Amino acid sequence: MMKATKRLALAVVVAAGLLEMRTRVASAAPAPDANSVLILADTVVGGSTSLEAITAAGLGFTVDVATAADWAAKSTADFATYKAIILGDPICGNVASLAAAAANTAVWGPAVTGNVILIGTDPTYHTDNGNNSAGADKLVNTGIGYSAADPGRTGAYIALSCYYGGAPAGTPVPVLNAFSVGGFTVDGEADRLCFNDTHIVATHPALTGLTDADLSNWSCSVHETFDTWPNTFLVLAIAENLGAAFHASDGVVGTPYILARGTDLRPITRGAAAPTLSAGAIAFLATGMFMMGLRSLRKAASRR
Secondary structure (H helix, E strand, C coil): CCCHHHHHHHHHHHHCCCCCCCEEECCCCCCCCCCEEEEEHHHCCCHHHCHHHHHHHHCCCEEEEECHHHHHHCCHHHHCCCCEEEECCCCCCCHHHHHHHHHCHHHHHHHEEEEEEEECCCHHHHCCCCCCHHHHHHHHHHHHHHHCCCCCCEEEEEECCCCCCCCCCCEECHHHHHCCCCCCEEECHHHHHCCCCEEECEECHHHCCCCHHHHCCCCCCCCCEEEECCCCCEEEEEEECCCCCEECCCCCEEEEEEEEECCCCEECCCCCCCCCCCHHHHHHHHHHHHHHHHHHHHHHHHCC
C-alpha cells in the first residue's frame, strides 16, 4: 500500500488545484476528449487516486477509469478514441486483476496501433517499497508518457506486476493475445531469485532520461521475464546476466523483462557503423585532395 504521507501529499496537491486532475467514471462510450487515457480499475489501487491516474493527469491527460463492466461494454471504436490504455500494477496483485482485459482482447487489441510498453515487474508497489522508489516512479511516469506519445494512435502501458512471479518457463500470458494470439510466454524464475541487475537495450525520444540505475536495485526489480514474443516488439530492458539466451545489440547478455513497440524505437548498438560513400563521392573527394596538394606545391615553388 502506498505510504500515508505520500497519499496525503497527493491529496493536498489535488485539493489545492495545483494538479489539474480531470477524471470521470468510464462507460460504454468513447473518450471524453482527444487527450484521454483509459485505466482498467481492477489493475490499479484507488481508481482515480491511484498512482497511474495521478501520473497520467500530471502529464496533462484526462483520466477515464473503467470498471470491468464498463470495459466489457466498450467497442473497438471506443477504445480507439483514447491516447492510451493503462493496465497498471495493483501493488503486486493477483492475475485475476486482468480478467476483464483478458476476456476481450479481440476487441481492444485492434484499437492499439501506437506505442506499447510491457513491463515484467510491479513498479507501483516499488514506489513505496524497496531501495529505489524514485526509479520505480520514473518508470511509471516515462512508461505512461511513452504509451501516449504516438500522435493520432492509441498506445498501451501494461504492467505484469507480480502476476507470474515463480511461474515456470513458457507460461502463456492471455492478456497479451491482444497483440499476438499465443505470441507471448513468460518465466518467473527472476522473481524467485529476487533479481536486481537490469540494463536498457533500446531507445526512443519519449524514453529519454530513463537509465539502468532507475530500473535496478528495487529489492526484486524483475518478476517476470519474456521467453517468447512476436517480432513486432523489441526488447527494451533485460535482467542483465540472468542467463545468456538474449544477446543485445550493445553486446550485453541477459533475459528480456520489458518489451516495447513503437515508431522510432531503436536498439542501442555498440557504435554506429562507419558511413559509406558512393564512387562519385570518393572521386570528388580524391579530386579535391589532389587540387589542394597541387596548390600547396605551387605555393612552395613560388617562394623559392
